Amino acid sequence: MLTLMLIAGGLSLYNAHKLNEAAENLEGRYSTLYKLFTSPSSDLDSEAGFGKEMVEQAVTIVGEQVKYNYTFLLVIVGAALLFGGMIAVLFPWKITRPVERLVKATQTVKKGDYSYRITGLEGTGEISTLAGSFNDMLSNIEDTHNSNLELLEQTKRFNETLREKIDEATLAIREQQNELIRAERLAIIGEFATRIAHEIKNPLSGITVALEIMRGKAGSEEQEHSITEVLKEVRRLDGILRDLLQLSVPKKMDFREIDPNEVVERSVILVRPRAEKKGVSLNVRHGASGPCRLDYEKCQQVLINLLINAIDSTEPGKGTVSVETETVDGALRITVQDDGSGIPQSEIEKIFEPFYSSKKQGTGLGLPISKKIIESHSGEITVSSEEGKGSQFTVIIPYTRRDEELTAKETGSA
Incomplete structure (x- = not known):
């Protein structure tokens, strides 16, 4: 111009x-x-x-x-x-x-992209100055936005961690409450069993002897059969009493270095006639390596109870029960699995409670006693089940346990 x-x-x-x-x-x-x-x-x-x-x-x-x-x-x-x-x-x-x-x-x-910058307006005019100021403002907004996003992410992680901790604490408290309730029940059962043990056991022993004598003098097969059925019921009552005492009164544990595969094999031999009578197949797989400090008789009692429950839950003539031993993470793991009727989800948390049973002839003491025995080995017993597809009971016992812990359980104070 x-x-x-x-x-x-x-x-x-x-x-x-x-x-x-x-x-x-x-x-x-x-x-x-x-x-x-x-x-x-x-x-x-x-x-x-x-x-x-x-x-x-x-x-x-x-x-x-x-x-x-x-x-x-x-x-x-x-x-x-x-x-x-x-x-x-x-x-x-x-x-x-x-x-x-x-x-x-x-x-x-406005759409949320704070990384956008105005380019191509270099110079000394007012528009160029405005563009530079706008870019500086965007840089500040982007930094603040990124800081807020990072803070939000940290808050989310903290909330997730806090929620997990709360869930863990809640679960632990619930388990402790269940253990307290279970302990109170066991204490009541123990007191009850101790009071009536001598009052019932001695008469039951006398009744058993008398029935044996009467069966030997029976005049007919019908009388002998009737006496035999009464004897079965008396022995069942005696077994319930023994279970009550075992559940409530701690007994000395006899820990020895034992091959767990041997305990499993012996237990399978004892229940095989029951399985064959029902037409149920028994499969055994030994994968555990090395001996483990166990109470032979108590562990056999647990396995027999689990195997009998598995056999009873399967359909006659086509059921299968599998037993497997493994060494996993320094611990012995024994699984008993069946393809039977399964356990309803509403009952899974109750099956280890005393006197709870899904069987018509069950006492509801087998699984609580098994749980107590495994806990005496510093182990745990768990169950997973699906109705119509079967159940799996898992026993885990660590190979290495503290000496003072085993000593306490050997003396029956656990």
Whole structure:
């Protein structure tokens, strides 16, 4: 713009100079003409011819000057129009393009993308300064947003950890409550069993002896059969009493280095007739390696109880019961699995409670006693089951246990 004004000013000065020269030229010529007309010795004819020539020259000069001025005016007008057109095209583009970029930036940020930056507006103008400030603001917002996201993620992790800890603590408290309830029940059972043990056991022994004598003197097979059935019930009552005493009164544990595969094999031999009578297959797999400190008789009692329960839950003629021993993470693991009727989920937490049984003829003492025996080995017994598909009982006993722990259990104080 400034350059164009300087050019126009220069042309105007040049034009004024030309007009001044033409005026001086005309003034000199008209001065000469005036002298000629006023001179007395002048020849009129020659003077008239000279005057005509002077007038023609003056008209020619003025005409050329007018043409020059007209051309100059056209140049100025054309330049002004050209400059105006350039301004009309370039100036809005210079303004709208940065504004469009600013609008695009705000829309992008509105969608949550704080990494967007305005580029291509370098310079010293106000728009460039605004774009730089906008980019700085976006950088600050992005840093704050990232910090908030990191803080939110840390909060989520903390909440998840806290929730897990709360769940673990709640589960532990619930288990402790169940153990307390179980201990209270066992204490009541123990007190009850201790009080009636001598009152019932001695008469039962006498009744058993008397029935044996009567069976030997039976006069008919029908009488002998009836006495035998009564003997079975008396012995069942005696077994219940023994179970009550075993569940409530701690007994000395006889820990020895024993091959767990041997205990399993012996238990399977004892229950095989029951399985064959029902048409149930027994599969055994020995995978445990090395001896483990066990109470042979107590562990055999647990395995027999688990095997009998598995056999009883399967369908006659097509059931399968599997027993497997393994060494896993420094512990002995024994699993007893069947493909029987399974246990309802609502009953799984109750099966280790005293007197709870799903069998019509069951006492509800076998699994609680088994649990107590395994816990005396510093182990645990768990169950997983699905109705219609079967159950799996898992016994885990660590190979290495603290000496004082075993000593306490060997003396029957556990």
